[in-house]
Each structure stands twice: as structure tokens, then as C-alpha cells.
């Protein structure tokens with residue numbers, strides 16, 4: 243019995259590792275993986291690498307010179323492909339979205355593109371500002387609207403916040 247339970251646990255873990263995020267896009271099943279990487283800062287209008295891991299919340303009133311723009315990599319492959327060969331999907335993109343407590347929703351600046359050397363999409367230059375609401379990452383094949391997109395995940399834990407501060411954010415994300 244123990245062995246069987248162990249095998250079940252192992253296989254579900256394996257399945258998760260094989261398909262960290264499941265997506266159905268235009269009737270096709272895909273697996274995807276999103277990974278945060280080091281953020282960037284701006285020097286004379288140019289993005290430069292920083293030593294701060296994403297995601298980073300930009301504090302209220304913080305001078306733009308100190309802002310850390312969050313960055314991540316996104317890979318997507320056909321669910322049936324055990325070799326996880328990256329594919330590009332026509333019109334597919336991720337975008338940052340803010341759901342505010344007062345019912346207001348809005349986006350922010352970002353950059354989305356394909357990196358041929360990484361064989362992955364790069365999602366960067368995201369300025370995630372501190373405000374009473376929940377930041378999330380959504381995906382779409384077209385418009386960056388709530389109706390025209392789907393939730394990929396909520397950003398409910400920032401690398402530059404304390405545990406107490408992150409717990410406040412988590413509450414904003416479940417409300």
C-alpha cells in the first residue's frame with residue numbers, strides 16, 4: 243500500500259514537473275513555464291541589468307532612478323511533446339494587469355518579445371507600482387482587456403518586501 247501511495251505521489255509530482263502550467267489555446271493543449279529572472283534598472287533611458295531578483299514592487303514615491311523593472315521568461319510547448327520543444331503562437335502575449343480594491347483595473351508599461359537564443363519569450367520592463375490592489379500576469383491572443391484575456395497567475399509575493407508586507411499583498415489578491 244505504501245509503495246502504491248509513493249508511486250502515485252511520485253507520478254503526480256512528475257506530471258507537475260512536466261507541465262508546470264496547463265493552457266488551452268484555441269482548442270490545443272499546451273504546457274508552459276514561467277520563471278522570474280533578475281530585474282533591470284534604467285540609466286539614461288536604457289534598461290541595465292540589476293542584482294535584484296524579480297518581481298520587485300516599486301515603492302510609493304520612489305525616485306525613478308531606483309525603480310527595478312521586473313523581468314521573466316516564458317516557455318510554451320505542446321502538451322504532447324515530452325521533449326518540451328518551445329513553440330511560438332501567433333498573437334500570443336502576456337501582459338501585466340492591476341486589479342484595484344476600488345474596482346478600477348489598469349495595466350502598466352512592459353515589453354514582450356521572443357528571444358531566439360533562449361528559445362523563450364521574454365517578458366520585461368514591467369513597472370509594478372505599489373498601490374491598493376493586486377498585480378497579475380494575464381495572457382491573450384488579442385486585446386489587453388479583462389474580457390479578452392485569461393489569468394496566468396497573481397503576483398502575490400515580491401522579492402523586495404518583508405513577509406508581513408507580502409501577506410498584506412496576498413490578502414489583496416484573494417479579495
Ligand SMILES: [Cu+2]
Nearest residue numbers: 340342373375
Ligand atoms: Cu492601480
